[in-house]
Amino acid sequence: MKRLSEERTKLVFEKLTKYIGGNLKLLIDRPDGTYCFREQKEKVYYVSEKILSLASTVAPENLISFGTCFGRFTKSGKFKMHITALHYLAPYAQYKIWLKPSAEQQFLYGHHVAKSGLGRITENTAQYQGVVVFSMNDLPLGFGVAAKSTADCKHADPISTICFHQADIGEYIRSEDTLI
Amino acid sequence: MDIVSQVLEKAAQDERLRTTEVQKHLEVEIDEGSLLAVDYNSFDTEKIKTNREDYFKQLTRDNVQLLINRIWELPTKRVDEAVVATLPKPRFVLPRTHRLPKPKPLTKWQQFAKEKGIKSNRKRKSKVTWDEQLQKWIPNYGYKRTQAESEKNWLVEVSDHADPTLDHLSLKTTAKQEKRSKNELQRLRNLAKAKNVKVPRVGIPSSDYYQDTRQIATAVTVARSSTASVGKFQNRLPKEKDAKNIKEMVPGSKKNKQPMFKPGEEVKRNLGFVDKILSKRPAISIVSNPSESQNRQTDDESPRPKKRSKISKKGGKKPKGGKGKRDMHTKVGGRKRRQKN
Known part of the structure; x- marks a missing residue:
């Protein structure tokens, strides 16, 4: 496992700030122990020092996962978030979308969120803002990107897309083998 | 007298004993200097057919007789009981047995001097x-x-600042040896040049292969790591560095190692990054009324507010290229594209 290089750290943080903004500082500087970002086989993990020291005893070729996988670097060098990061994104999310119970299944099957499925949306959400998707009883379902700003949402057609799907908890079943 | 007449008679009868007089149809060309006689008379074909050997012997004898006759016309002198004729210079031009020698190929310096018109007045x-x-x-x-x-x-002169621990006598000899070997190398190079043999270049590669100094640096870096031990034991010049452009591809090159952090320093660095990123992000314009609650429920079934934005958004229309609201300043991974200003 490696520490992230400067460029890669920036890429990861840029992506994370899209969802949680300044709350990212809370993830980096935690009162309950030191947590850090580590890279292993192009995947980025968020781990506490304690777990890290334990994981370092495992040979890197045998180490499958440690801590929480936040995402991975694509071959073209972009950072892609995994659904496993949701656990840390949901409590700190700045922009949220709540889905109606009827639209939940659609989203969990990997579809975009249409206007008809939109229950609530955070005020002043800008277009292309990273948002975390919740069910109406505040269960985090995944995350995506706002296709329309809040103002535009009001006037949108019922079938028009409000939020582009990026990851949902259905992936835990759909892509069980690739998701670690 | 009878005996004399008898002898003459005998001689007349005997073909082998002939007079010095030889009759020829065409005169034989004779060059006394090279003892050469050239007979242009045509052969007697009948005699060749009947008695070939004798005919040729006779012919040769006649021609030699003519040559001898001519020799005795030359001035003679007596050397130790023998009469010797002094031959003139040969007139006949003999062709060479060997080819004319080629002019010696010029050495590199000679050629250079010839081109530049340098004339050394160095004597032998x-x-x-x-x-x-x-x-x-x-x-x-x-x-x-x-x-x-x-x-x-037996004594070597040394300046005041010279290192006294060194063996200056041997140093001098090695310096001389090096000079000599350099000269030998140049000599061999001249030899190869004269024989038109291609010799692999040593030292700085020529501009035929590398147009750019950067290319040379690249070549050097690659060459260094091309040993069995990936260049681990290869010497470096002082301050010599690997070429930057291929540093990551070259095995065994020193990669930019991540700095070791003291505890807590990594967190500080990361916080710095976050601050930078947040300051870069454009401030999000808040459209709605700030007095309202932050999380407002939008009721999509309820009638729309009367004030509609004039820009009606048509769903399902394909986005056109170049009209997106892409932020050109946020850095993304991947290939760097040129930005239009």
């Missing part, structure tokens, strides 16, 4: 020079040269 050195110190002639090279040298160099 003599093989020996007078040595004041030894008070005798010593050879410039070769036999007994080193002996004279060692006699002469």
Whole structure:
């Protein structure tokens, strides 16, 4: 496992700030122990020092996962978030979308969120803002990107897309083998 | 007298004993200098057919007789009981047995001097020079040269700042040896050039192969790591560095190692990054009324507010290229594209 290089750290943080903004500082500087970002086989993990020291005893070729996988670097060098990061994104999310119970299944099957499925949306959400998707009883379902700003949402057609799907908890079943 | 007439008669009868007079249809061309006689008369074909050997013998004898006759016309002198004729210079031009020798190919320096018109007025050195110190002639090279040298160099002059621990005598000899080997190399190179043999270049590669100094640096870096031990034991010049553009591809090159962090320093660095990123992000314009609650429920079934934005958004229309609201300043991974200003 490696520490992230400067460029890669920036890429990861840029992506994370899209969802949680300044709350990212809370993830980096935690009162309950030191947590850090580590890279292993192009995947980025968020781990506490304690777990890290334990994981370092495992040979890197045998180490499958440690801590929480936040995402991975694509071959073209972009950072892609995994659904496993949701656990840390949901409590700190700045922009949220709540889905109606009827639209939940659609989203969990990997579809975009249409206007008809939109229950609530955070005020002043800008277009292309990273948002975390919740069910109406505040269960985090995944995350995506706002296709329309809040103002535009009001006037949108019922079938028009409000939020582009990026990851949902259905992936835990759909892509069980690739998701670690 | 009878005996004389008898002998003459006998001689007349005997074909082998003939007079010195030889009758020829065409005169035989004779060059006394090279003892050459050229007979242009045509052969008697009948005699060749009947008695070939005798005919040729006779013919040869006649021609030689003519040559001898001519020789005795030349001025003669007596040397130790023998009469000798002095031959004139040969008139006949003999063709060469060997080819004309080629002109010696010029050495590199000679060619350079010829091109530049440099004329050295260096005279031919003599093989020996007078040595004041030894008070005798010593050879410039070769036999007994080193002996004279060692006699002469029993002491080496050294400047005040020289290192006293070094063996200056041997240093001097090695310097000389190096000079000599360099000269030998140049000699061999001249030889190869004269024979038109291709010799692999040493030292700085020519501009035929590398147009750019950066290319040379690249080549050097690659060459260094091209040993069995990926260049681990290869010497470097002082301050020599690997070429930057291929540093990551070259095995065994020193990669930019991540700095070791003290505890807590990584967190500080990461916080710095976050601050930078947040300051870069454009401030999000808040459209709605700030007095309202932050999380407002939008009721999509309820009638729309009367104030509709004029820009009606048509769903399902394909986005057109170049009209997106892409932020050109946020850095993304991947290929760097040129930005239009």
